[in-house]
Amino acid sequence: MNPLKRQLLIFTVILAAIMELIDTSIVNVALNYMSGNLGSTLEDTSWVITSYAIANVIIIPMTSFLSNRLGRRNYYIGSIILFVLCSLMCGQATSIWMLVFFRFFQGLGGGALLSVSAAVVYEQFPKEKLGTASALFGIGVFIGPTIGPTLGGYITENYSWPWIFYINVPIGILVAISCYFLLPESPIKANINRIDWWGIALLIVGIGSLQTVLERGQTDDWFAATYILVLTITAVVTLVGFIIRELSIDYPVVDLRVMKSKSLSVAAILTFITGIGMFTSIFLTPVIAQRLLGFTPSETGVLLLPGAILAVFALVVSGKLLQSGVSPVLIIFIGFVCFIYFNWSMSHISLDTSARYITLKLIFRALGMALLTVPLSTLAVSSLKPQDMPQGTALNNMMRQLGGSFGISIINTYSARRVASHRVDLIGNVTTDNPTNIDRINSYTHYFQQKGLGLLDAKIRALKVIDLSIVKQSTLMSYIDSYFLIGLLFALALPLLLFVMKRAKKLPAGVVVSDH
Known part of the structure; x- marks a missing residue:
């Protein structure tokens, strides 16, 4: 393949991966609009996110098997077509369960766009440039979920929610056409006689x-x-x-034997932790910005952009550092430290925290993610035989997605319990013998009396304002606790690097070894 076609193919499959990953988070800011438009509860509407995540995690570990069974080129292009058609049908949905149905099949199509795209990118580079390949693909892995809320907020505010699905159609068609002419069949075929x-x-x-x-x-x-x-x-x-x-x-559908590789096993665990950090930060930060600090969806999205831009450069730099012989363990360590600092900083915010402060801290989050993506991807496949790389890549990608699901689930549960705990503590200060509390009630009561309410109604309204203030403060405190918990989890995972430090030291620059 000539250099121009090779570069175009790399761009095409990374674009496909970005498109898939954007759809993991683009609907988050549109749930209220969908709920109102389709006449469903917010609880039912959240299945739009759930169904896509379920389909993604089911199909990702099977992509290696399906590629070999159907032919990688056929499977990949077929997945793109399925993704595009289901995106179109999601936009046309007239009921919430119709939307959930097509969203599930969109997720099945999207699974190949992640794992197969990664395998294709790795194949385009020699072993000594594996770090560069990881950096390029890492751009898609990082950018997708990061810009999803920004793009979703802009489209929903300025157009309508179906367009968050329609936007996939022209992109998907271009990707499918490009892959039809450029994507070669997989050079390695597994035994596919038995299913x-x-x-x-x-x-x-x-x-x-x-x-x-x-x-x-x-x-x-x-x-x-x-x-x-x-x-x-x-x-x-x-x-x-x-x-x-x-x-x-x-002949297993998922060859778990590749997990015998110490490098892949450690990388998979660290990737799981990274997935927790990536998805929970994207979940928590917009919630705080919009519900507690009063930012619009577009303003919230802007908070993430400076970090995302710097992260693209950091991804390239981390790839270059790997090529020059810098230990991936050192880069991973720095990435974890950046993420620990981000979570520690966010655990000190208040209701008066400025957008500038959050934007600056999100830069550390972005740099941490950028420094983790490349060396973890490289570490995951570095000790595998060429025929095992697609399976190793798929398992590593699945761990990232599972980490995100575990993380959001844990944080939802933890923050809900901490809200209740903090509310009890704060209500304990709202007593009739607390001078500060009495002054506040009297001040609000006087304010509402000036607005024309009677004394009793004004006092009831004043108590409601104080209660809302308690809810808001206890919610913030629960999210602060959540950031601290995530940072602690990253700190506790650092000792795992000791298990691969010896191997990393033995690796000359750009050399890929095998455990087998």
Whole structure:
């Protein structure tokens, strides 16, 4: 392939990955609009996010198998077409469950756009430039979820929510046409004579059940809901059965044997932690900015842009550092420190925190993510044989998505419990013998009396204002606790780097080794 076609192919598959990842977060800011337009509750509308996440996590580990079974080129282009058609149908949906249905199949199509895109990018570079390949693909991994809320907010405010799906159609068509002419068939073929139907079934049921529990647990009060309890038991039984089966047959749908690689195993765990940080920060920061600080969706999106721009350069720099012989462990360590500092800083915000302060701290979050994406991706595949790289990449990508689901689920539960705890503490200060509280009630009462209310009504309104203030402050305090928890999790994960430090020191610049 000549250099121009090669560069165009790399651009095309990275664009496809960005498009897929944007759709993981672009709908977050449009849920209220969808709910009102389709006449559904916000709880039902949240299945628009849940169904896509479930489909994504189910299909990602199967992409290597499906590529070999159907032919990578056919599978990839077919997935793009499915993604585009379902995007169009999502925009045309006239009911919430019609939207959820097509959103699920959009997620199935989107799964290939992540893992296969990564494998294609890696193939275009020699082993000594694996860091550059990781950097280029890392741009898509980072930019997608970061600009999703910004793009979704702009489109929803200035047009209408269906356009967050319609925007995929022209991009997807261009990607499909480009891949038709440029994408070669996979140079490596696995044995595809036998199909692991039981493995596929166990994976679909297990991951689908687990993802549903994670996405819906907090909303439905966890095990107080019978279906959550049933799905939890189902997930445990089927996933254990899946692992046992995949390790005991010759032609598994997901080759878990690649996890014998110490580098891949450690990278997968750290990628899981990184997924928690990536998705929870994208979840928490917009919520705080809009619900507590009064920012519009567009203003919230702008907070993320400076960091996203700097992160693109940081991704390239981290790739160059890897090529020049800098230990990936050192870069990962710096990335974790940046993320720890971001979460520590955000755990000190108040209701008076300025947009400038948040923007500056988000830069550290962005730099941390940029410095983690490239070396973790490189570390994940560095010790694998060429034929195992697609499977290793798929498993690593799945860990990132699962990390995001676990993280958001944990933070939702943790922050809800901390809100209740902080509310009790704050209400304890609202007493009749507290001079500050008495002055505040009297001040609000006098204010509402001036607005024409009687004494009793004015006092009731004053108490409601104080209660709202308590709710707002306790909510903020719960999110502060959440940032601290995430930062602590990153700090506790740092010792894992010791397990790959010795190997990293032995690696000359640009050399890829094998454990097998």
